[in-house]
Amino acid sequence: MEIAAGGTTPAAARTGSSSEARTLERIPGGCLVVDGGWKVISLNEAGASLLGHAAGDIVGRNLWQAVADTGFAAFFRHCHAAMHDQADVRAEAFCAGFWLAAEMRPWRDGVAIFFRDAGPEHRMAARALAQVAEIEQLMENASEMVHVQDAGGRVTYANRAWRETLGYHANEAAELTFLDLVVPEDREAAAAAIVLAGGASTGASTRWTLVAKDGRRVSTSGRARAQLEDGSVVSTRASYCDLSDAVACETLLLHAQHADAAAARAKGTFLDRLSHEWRTPLAAVIGFAGQLERNAGGRLSTSDVGFATRIGVQGRHLLGLVDDVLAYANVEAHRTAADEASIELGTLVQQVVAEYRARPESAGSMIMAELGTGPAQAQGDPAALRRILRCLLDDALARGSTRRITAALLRDDVTGVVRGITLHDEPLAPEAPAGDGPVPSGRTGLALGITVARSVCQLSGYAFHVEFGAAHSTTNRIVLRTSDRSDGTEQDDMATTLHAFLAASPLPIVSFTPDWQVRTWNGAAQQMFGWAAVDAVGRRLPFLRDEDDEPFRRMLREVLASSAGIAGRPSVQADRDGRVVDAQVSLSSLRTASGRLRGFIAIFADVSEQTALQARLRNTHKMDAISTLAGGIAHDFNNIISVISAHAEFLIEALEPGDQRHEDACTIRDASTSAADLTRQILQFASPQTSDRRLVNLNDSVADIARMLGTTLGSHIEFAIVTSPVPVLVDADPGALEQMIMNLVLNARDALADGGALIVETSLGGLAGARWAGLAVSDTGCGMTPTLRARIFEPFFTTKPAGRGMGLGLSGVETLVRGLGGSIVVESESGAGSAVRIKLPEARADTTVLADATPVAASTLHGDETILLVEDQEAVRLVAARMLGAYGYTVLLARHGGDALSLLAQHDDAVDLVVADLIMPEMNGAALAQHVHARWQTMPVLFMSGYTDAGRASEAAAHTASPVLRKPFTSTELVLAVRTALDGARGRR
Numbered sequence: 001m002e003i004a005a006g007g008t009t010p011a012a013a014r015t016g017s018s019s020e021a022r023t024l025e026r027i028p029g030g031c032l033v034v035d036g037g038w039k040v041i042s043l044n045e046a047g048a049s050l051l052g053h054a055a056g057d058i059v060g061r062n063l064w065q066a067v068a069d070t071g072f073a074a075f076f077r078h079c080h081a082a083m084h085d086q087a088d089v090r091a092e093a094f095c096a097g098f099w100l101a102a103e104m105r106p107w108r109d110g111v112a113i114f115f116r117d118a119g120p121e122h123r124m125a126a127r128a129l130a131q132v133a134e135i136e137q138l139m140e141n142a143s144e145m146v147h148v149q150d151a152g153g154r155v156t157y158a159n160r161a162w163r164e165t166l167g168y169h170a171n172e173a174a175e176l177t178f179l180d181l182v183v184p185e186d187r188e189a190a191a192a193a194i195v196l197a198g199g200a201s202t203g204a205s206t207r208w209t210l211v212a213k214d215g216r217r218v219s220t221s222g223r224a225r226a227q228l229e230d231g232s233v234v235s236t237r238a239s240y241c242d243l244s245d246a247v248a249c250e251t252l253l254l255h256a257q258h259a260d261a262a263a264a265r266a267k268g269t270f271l272d273r274l275s276h277e278w279r280t281p282l283a284a285v286i287g288f289a290g291q292l293e294r295n296a297g298g299r300l301s302t303s304d305v306g307f308a309t310r311i312g313v314q315g316r317h318l319l320g321l322v323d324d325v326l327a328y329a330n331v332e333a334h335r336t337a338a339d340e341a342s343i344e345l346g347t348l349v350q351q352v353v354a355e356y357r358a359r360p361e362s363a364g365s366m367i368m369a370e371l372g373t374g375p376a377q378a379q380g381d382p383a384a385l386r387r388i389l390r391c392l393l394d395d396a397l398a399r400g401s402t403r404r405i406t407a408a409l410l411r412d413d414v415t416g417v418v419r420g421i422t423l424h425d426e427p428l429a430p431e432a433p434a435g436d437g438p439v440p441s442g443r444t445g446l447a448l449g450i451t452v453a454r455s456v457c458q459l460s461g462y463a464f465h466v467e468f469g470a471a472h473s474t475t476n477r478i479v480l481r482t483s484d485r486s487d488g489t490e491q492d493d494m495a496t497t498l499h500a501f502l503a504a505s506p507l508p509i510v511s512f513t514p515d516w517q518v519r520t521w522n523g524a525a526q527q528m529f530g531w532a533a534v535d536a537v538g539r540r541l542p543f544l545r546d547e548d549d550e551p552f553r554r555m556l557r558e559v560l561a562s563s564a565g566i567a568g569r570p571s572v573q574a575d576r577d578g579r580v581v582d583a584q585v586s587l588s589s590l591r592t593a594s595g596r597l598r599g600f601i602a603i604f605a606d607v608s609e610q611t612a613l614q615a616r617l618r619n620t621h622k623m624d625a626i627s628t629l630a631g632g633i634a635h636d637f638n639n640i641i642s643v644i645s646a647h648a649e650f651l652i653e654a655l656e657p658g659d660q661r662h663e664d665a666c667t668i669r670d671a672s673t674s675a676a677d678l679t680r681q682i683l684q685f686a687s688p689q690t691s692d693r694r695l696v697n698l699n700d701s702v703a704d705i706a707r708m709l710g711t712t713l714g715s716h717i718e719f720a721i722v723t724s725p726v727p728v729l730v731d732a733d734p735g736a737l738e739q740m741i742m743n744l745v746l747n748a749r750d751a752l753a754d755g756g757a758l759i760v761e762t763s764l765g766g767l768a769g770a771r772w773a774g775l776a777v778s779d780t781g782c783g784m785t786p787t788l789r790a791r792i793f794e795p796f797f798t799t800k801p802a803g804r805g806m807g808l809g810l811s812g813v814e815t816l817v818r819g820l821g822g823s824i825v826v827e828s829e830s831g832a833g834s835a836v837r838i839k840l841p842e843a844r845a846d847t848t849v850l851a852d853a854t855p856v857a858a859s860t861l862h863g864d865e866t867i868l869l870v871e872d873q874e875a876v877r878l879v880a881a882r883m884l885g886a887y888g889y890t891v892l893l894a895r896h897g898g899d900a901l902s903l904l905a906q907h908d909d910a911v912d913l914v915v916a917d918l919i920m921p922e923m924n925g926a927a928l929a930q931h932v933h934a935r936w937q938t939m940p941v942l943f944m945s946g947y948t949d950a951g952r953a954s955e956a957a958a959h960t961a962s963p964v965l966r967k968p969f970t971s972t973e974l975v976l977a978v979r980t981a982l983d984g985a986r987g988r989r
Contacts, residue, residue, distance in 0.1 A: 029116035036083070036109035038063045050100070050117060071095035075113070079104050083111045092118055145220065146239045153177040153194075156235070165242055167213035178238075183209045183217065193224055194236055206240060219243040250609075281671035285315040285644060288664040288671075292651065300661070304654055307647040310875065311668060318640045318675075343385075345418050346376035349407050352389045361397060366428060370408040378418045380480050384460045389421065391453040392476050396425035399472070404428050410477060420462070420480050426473035450476070451636065468921055508604040511590065514597055516541045528583075528606050530576030543573035543581075556600060559587045571604075582611040638676065638946035639873050642968035645672040646879035649971055676968050695843055696737055698728040698762045698773055705741045706760070713745075716755035728762045728773045731843040732820055740813050744777040744836055747810065751781030751834060764842065771842040772822075778835035784828040792826065861975045865912035865982055866890040870900040870928065871944070872920045876967075880915070880944075883971035884978065897923030901931055911939070913982055918945040918964070929962060940985035942977055944969075 030047025034040055040059050048055045051070050058066040064073060074093035082089040082104035089104045101118035104111050139146050145162040149155050158173040166181065182190045186208040193206045207221045222240025226233045292300065292308035300308070346369075353369040356362050389407065396405050403425050410420040450466060453476070457464035463479035508525035512518050521536040529536075529543050536542055544552055552571070559565050565588030573581045584605045590598045651665035706721050713719050730737070741760070748758045756779060763774035784792070793814045813836075817824045821841050828834035867889050871877035874895075881891040892907065894900040897920065904911055914932055918925040929941045941962040965977045 027114070029114055032058075032063070032113045032115070033107060034063050034079075034110045034113070038110075040066060041110070047115065050115065072100075075100075075102050075104070075115075078102070079111050079113065082106055142239070144222065144239045144241050146237070147173075147178065148235055148237045149178050150235055151233055153179055165212070165218060166210060172213075181210045183211055185209075194226075206238065217244075219247045281675040282315055282319045284671040285668050285675075286312055286319070288668050289315060291664055292661060301654075304651060307650055311644050311647050314640050314643050314875070318637065318644075341382060342377060342379055343382050344376055345378045345380075345385075345409060345421065346371040348382060348385060349389070349409065349421060352386055352393070353407055356390075356393050356397075364402040364428075365397060365405060366403070367393070367405045368407070370406055372409055372411060374411075374416050376409055376418045378420075378480055380462075381460055384456055385421070385478070388453045388456050388462075388478055389423065391456070392423045392450070395450050395453075396423070396474065399425070399474075400427055402428040410479065418480075421478045422475060424473065424475045426469075426471060453478075505603075508606075509601065510536075510541070510604070511599055511601040512541055513599045516544075518542075519599060525604070528575070528581065528604060529573065543575065545574050548572060548574075555585070555587055559589050559600065560597075565589065573604075581606060582608040636946065638967040639876050641672050641676045642946075643875040643879055645669055645676075645968050645970065646883065648672060650879075650882070672968070693731050693733055696730055696732050696734050698730060698737075698775055699723040701734070701737050701741060702760050702762055702775075705738060705745060709742070709745060713749050713758065717749060717752050718757045720757070720759050722759060722761040724762045724764055726764065728764055729843045730773045730820070730840045732816075732840070736816055740816050741775070741777070743810065743813055748777055748779035748781065748834070751779050751783070753782070756780035756833070765839075766842070772839040773842045775838045775840070776835060778833065780833040783830045783832045783834055784826075785830045789826060789828050861972070861979050862888045863979060863982065864888055864890070866892065866907070866910050867978065868892045868894060868900060868903060868907075868911045868914045870894045870897065870914065870916040870920070870925070872896055872917060876917075880974060883974050886971065887975045889978070896920050897925075897928040897931070900928055904932065904936070913940050913942060913978060913985070915942045915944065915978065918943045938985065940981045942981045 025044050025046075027044060027046065030050045031042075031044045032040060032047050033042045040061055040063050043051075043055045043058050045055065048058070051058070051067055051072065053066070053070070063079075064076065067073070071093070072095055074095055075091060078089045078091040081087070083106060086106045088106075090102070091104075092099060092101045094100075099118040099122050100115050101121075102113055102115040104113050106112075139157075140159050142159055143161060145165055146157075146159040147155055147162050148157040154177050155173045158168070158170065163170065163173065168176070178194075179187050179190060190206070190208045193208075206224050207219075210218045210220060212218055219242070220240040221243050222238060224236055224238040226236045228234065289308050289312035293305060293312060295305050295308075349371065350369050353367055357367050393405065393407075396403055404427070405423065405425040408422050408424070409418050410422050411417065412419055454464045454466075457478060463477075465477040465479075467475045467477075469475065505522055505524055508528045509520070509522045510518060510525050511520040518536045518539060518541060521531070521533040523533075525536070526532050531542050541552075548571075555566060555569060555571070565586065567586040568584050569587070571583050571585040573583055575581055584607050586603045588601055590601055592598055645668075648665050648669035652662060652669065655662035655665060702721050702723060706719070709719075745758065745760065752758060758779045759777075761774070761776045761778075763776070764771060765774055766772045792810050814824055817838055817840070823839050825837045826834065827837070867884055869877060869881055869884070869891050871880060871893075872895055877893055877895070881893055884891050892903050892911065894903055897916075900914065900916065904914075914929070916925040916928050920928075923931075925941075925943050929943075932939050932941060943962055943964045944967060945964050946967040963977065963981060965974065969977075
């Protein structure tokens with residue numbers, strides 16, 4: 001029908017005929033027609049349904065009265081506008097709980113209203129808006145950096161992570177183009193990635209460096225995706241993560257690798273020199289002891305020959321220990337890997353036990369192997385396990401000549417699988433009480449085996465446990481490593497699902513035919529190995545090197561023999577550039593429904609960084625093991641050296657000066673002193689301590705060095721000292737300070753091969769409150785080049801020929817100076833001499849007691865008091881007793897804390913002083929002192945310690961307030977310490 005404003009209206013609305021009614025009913029929505037007086041002329045069934053009334057209730061009535069309860073009145077204004085303006089009007093309104101969309105068209109003198117339910121559209125729009133808001137919230141709160149840029153590259157949106165990482169506010173970001181943020185060297189690649197993102201359905205991978213607002217460089221990696229309209233880019237969205245920490249870690253790891261390599265090279269050089277430096281004094285000890293032992297001319301007494309014999313035995317023993325230490329230090333220094341293999345542990349234990357049964361020194365002991373039943377296969381290093389067993393057997397035999405020693409396999413209680421080895425030893429008969437009977441002629445029992453065995457276990461990754469039981473029994477347990485590889489899990493049939501997750505997988509996935517031709521190759525594989533899919537598919541597996549073929553073939557055979565495939569296997573591949581990639585691979589076979597083999601699928605995980613970090617961790621553990629070994633053997637080294645030097649002193653006292661044998665004994669004493677100094681120097685370098693500090697006058701230290709070295713420097717050198725007219729006081733270890741001055745003087749001497757002047761000066765300087773004590777050593781020798789001067793403080797660096805030094809002198813000087821809070825400067829030019837200038841904080845005279853260097857008269861050291869001497873090492877115990885006896889003291893001997901308490905209870909008030917070793921089994925010296933003072937409160941205690949680390953010994957004894965005498969000591973040093981302790985106790989009573 002015709003409508004005045006144009007358009008059509010159903011005929012029924014015009015004629016009111018039945019045909020009009022039929023036309024209205026065919027309209028899909030509601031239709032309502034009113035005349036100029038707003039009387040309803042017609043209403044179709046769909047309209048009546050939408051309004052919730054029957055058509056008969058509305059037709060013939062005023063529209064606004066008829067639909068007053070429906071909310072249709074919301075269209076009142078729009079209907080009047082259509083009738084008045086004779087124009088089509090469209091509107092939406094919320095009527096009685098739902099949305100109606102209506103179109104009003106002029107008709108005759110009235111209006112035809114077409115309306116429909118708009119609720120579904122509104123609900124769809126609301127859901128869309130909610131999804132957009134959710135996406136915007138996710139983008140805003142994402143941990144990754146996200147930005148959107150328009151076609152011109154201007155940033156239109158940047159999320160919170162982006163703003164916080166780069167430091168820009170949202171309004172500042174809107175004024176930037178993205179390429180403004182990219183570092184200049186990456187801009188070309190970034191622009192190309194954005195262009196590539198417009199032509200790739202999955203976007204383009206990106207890796208670029210951005211510049212933050214504060215100038216920081218931020219390394220990023222991610223993906224950019226473009227939005228296209230009519231084939232043109234309208235915007236680009238990029239999401240990427242901050243790799244700055246990862247890049248920093250990679251840089252640190254690279255520096256650590258370089259440092260590890262340099263340390264390994266330095267330690268290799270150090271070990272070569274150390275071997276010579278240690279063996280030289282020991283060879284002298286052994287050689288001269290042999291000369292004395294032969295007793296040419298028969299002028300030595302039986303007792304003196306015995307002293308020489310024991311010196312030789314101890315020297316050879318110490319030389320063997322040096323070989324053990326060097327061997328295992330070499331493992332760490334050269335990163336020698338353990339030779340892991342599958343071994344029959346029962347056979348290995350039987351072989352070592354049989355070897356020890358055949359030894360002469362085992363004649364009085366019972367050595368057995370208890371292997372149990374069942375297989376004894378284990379994974380381990382056979383050479384390391386043999387050495388551990390031998391060390392423990394040596395230790396057990398050293399504790400007594402008649403021992404019952406049982407080596408057994410340690411098995412799991414449930415499965416019976418071999419987990420390790422136990423070695424238990426106990427005396428065959430009760431031991432005789434301690435006393436000063438004859439000294440055994442064999443090797444003195446020092447607890448070195450456990451020390452070395454523990455260190456070897458640490459180096460090999462084995463757990464080591466020691467238990468001390470009743471009646472002097474010992475049980476050692478070595479627990480082997482257990483595999484940390486998890487068993488494989490069943491694999492799905494990847495053939496039907498592979499393409500669904502290939503593109504999305506962050507792990508490299510490769511499938512290949514039985515003849516190793518690549519069939520699928522995902523993006524992660526390209527990123528890991530470097531070959532694109534187009535280059536890899538159809539060719540033989542490109543990441544396999546020739547040496548990788550056989551191991552890979554063995555894994556495939558294992559896959560074919562298993563229904564579940566294999567998972568997490570270590571594997572080594574090579575990328576396109578030839579770089580070795582450490583990976584873990586999971587493999588499964590691909591088969592048809594009938595079971596025919598179609599090929600294989602492999603999933604890789606790059607564990608190169610993890611492997612590198614694990615290697616560093618293992619190297620750290622090895623370093624810890626070597627440090628533990630060095631600290632542990634210090635006590636035992638010094639015990640041995642104490643025995644050697646004491647017996648040398650006994651021979652010197654027994655022989656007349658001028659006798660060649662007297663000179664031989666003096667040489668042995670001097671060599672043992674050199675060995676002790678060398679041990680102290682090396683261990684102090686490894687773990688520098690300044691705990692034994694006191695007030696020292698640098699003027700006195702320089703004068704002492706001058707008296708010691710003045711006549712030995714040579715007539716071609718003009719040696720002079722220039723000391724300050726006032727005391728130059730520093731708070732330092734006197735021995736370490738003298739060693740520092742001596743090292744500087746000897747280095748200056750070596751630079752004066754053709755003669756010249758060598759001057760040592762002390763001085764005071766600085767301002768009040770910040771004064772310093774100065775020490776300068778200068779020479780007019782050959783000087784140093786800038787390259788040489790830059791390396792003089794490097795550990796183990798030396799320009800001297802082999803055997804003339806280890807390169808620890810100047811490094812030790814710098815370590816000591818830094819530890820004292822001072823500074824050191826070297827001035828030198830080639831051909832113009834050198835000067836080393838040291839500044840140390842000046843100490844006040846009232847801070848501590850100044851060390852008294854006044855010699856003590858021998859007559860004042862004698863006494864008639866009773867001393868209880870507690871020492872677990874028999875040789876050390878007897879030589880110390882002989883030293884004290886020579887000065888008139890009565891000595892009671894005890895092997896350990898229990899013996900000491902029994903003797904104290906027996907002699908009660910007769911004992912005047914307890915002299916005890918700090919480190920003893922069952923009860924150490926500090927614990928013994930606590931027991932003593934609990935009953936005898938005024939009893940003085942003097943500790944002995946073989947640790948060269950004064951701080952460690954002092955810390956162990958700190959709570960007892962007792963002094964510590966460090967081994968090795970001379971008879972004068974021992975008796976002086978005893979006399980001082982006795983006189984001090986008498987003064988306090």
